[in-house]
Amino acid sequence: MPAWGNTDNHNQKPKFDAEREVRQVVSLSTANTTTAGNTVVTLVYNDGAQNNVANVGVAIGQYVYFSTGQAGNGTPGFFASNNTVAAINGNNVTLTVGTFNTTAPGTVIGFDKGITYNSNKTSEVNYNADTVLVTPTRLANAVFSGTYLSANLANSGGAAAHTGWVKTTTGTGGRAGRVQTEVLVALANPVAANTLSGNTSNSGTYFAGV
Numbered sequence: 001m002p003a004w005g006n007t008d009n010h011n012q013k014p015k016f017d018a019e020r021e022v023r024q025v026v027s028l029s030t031a032n033t034t035t036a037g038n039t040v041v042t043l044v045y046n047d048g049a050q051n052n053v054a055n056v057g058v059a060i061g062q063y064v065y066f067s068t069g070q071a072g073n074g075t076p077g078f079f080a081s082n083n084t085v086a087a088i089n090g091n092n093v094t095l096t097v098g099t100f101n102t103t104a105p106g107t108v109i110g111f112d113k114g115i116t117y118n119s120n121k122t123s124e125v126n127y128n129a130d131t132v133l134v135t136p137t138r139l140a141n142a143v144f145s146g147t148y149l150s151a152n153l154a155n156s157g158g159a160a161a162h163t164g165w166v167k168t169t170t171g172t173g174g175r176a177g178r179v180q181t182e183v184l185v186a187l188a189n190p191v192a193a194n195t196l197s198g199n200t201s202n203s204g205t206y207f208a209g210v
Contacts, residue, residue: 003015003185004165004184004185006187006189006190006191007133007190007191007192008132008133008190008191008192010079011073011074011075011079013079013131013165014131014165014184014185015075015078016184018167019078019131020077020078020115021078021079021080021114021115022063022074022076022077022078022079022080022081022112022113022114022115023077023112023113023115024076024077024110024111024112025057025058025059025062025111025112025113026056026057026058026110026111027108027109027110027111028043028044028045028053028056028058028108028109028111029043029044029105029106029107029108029109030042030043030044030103030104030105030106030107030109031043031044031091031105032105033102033103033104033105034099034102034103034107035099035102036098036099036100036101036102037098037099038098038099039086039094039095039096039097039098039099040092040093040094040095041092041093041095041099041103041109042091042092043058043091043092043093043109044091045091051090051091052088052090052091053088053090053091053093054088057111058085058088058093058111059085059088059111059113060085060086060087060088061084061085061113062084062085062111062112062113063080063081063083063084063111063112063113063114064081064083064084064085064095064097064109064110064111065081065083065109065110065111065112066099066103066107066108066109067107067108067109067110068103068107069100070099070100070101070103070107071083071095071097071098071099071100072097074112076110076112077112080112080114081112082097083095083096083097084096085111130167130168131165131166131167131168131184132165132166132168133164133165133166133190133192134162134163134164134165134166134190135163135190135191135192136163162183162186163186163187163188163190164183164184164185164186164187164190165183165184165185165187165190166181166182166183166184167181167182167184168180168181
């Protein structure tokens with residue numbers, strides 16, 4: 001699996017620690033064959049003979065990832081899956097999305113929980129929201145001052161950011177309005193699905209320039 005993608009899809013963001021949305025709790029194997037479309041999977045585990053996967057860390061609401069791509073389109077340990085745990089009954093787990101095809105015994109399923117950041121620290125709350133794909137078509141536009149982040153305000157002596165995956169940070173307090181950019185992955189030919197970059201967490205603004 002690549003460490004990043006060339007388009008502005010959410011799950012193609014760079015897989016950096018600061019971009020993580022989830023962390024893995026436990027990985028377990030299926031105990032038997034799961035027919036296509038089934039949402040209930042039986043797992044193999046050892047919790048001291050109490051017969052409940054909840055005792056080894058599985059919980060309702062956790063994100064689910066199949067090792068064979070049967071269900072769940074996120075990235076384990078980084079991005080949230082589209083499949084979650086709906087219910088737990090002993091060693092059976094009910095999923096919100098059924099398997100796409102029949103799943104063999106021994107299939108590994110990972111369970112991740114969402115990362116909760118300290119809401120009192122702006123730097124933590126903004127970890128996931130401020131990385132955007134900058135392309136040549138997403139040009140800075142001063143007319144939208146206060147709405148779009150101009151690359152002319154970037155660090156490195158005001159030099160414009162390179163095209164690629166860029167993390168933006170807007171200053172607060174005495175540095176209010178000052179924008180810094182950090183190129184995480186430089187790309188020569190990034191592909192944008194729309195003209196404007198994704199919304200950042202900096203007061204509802206956008207990054208809009210190279």
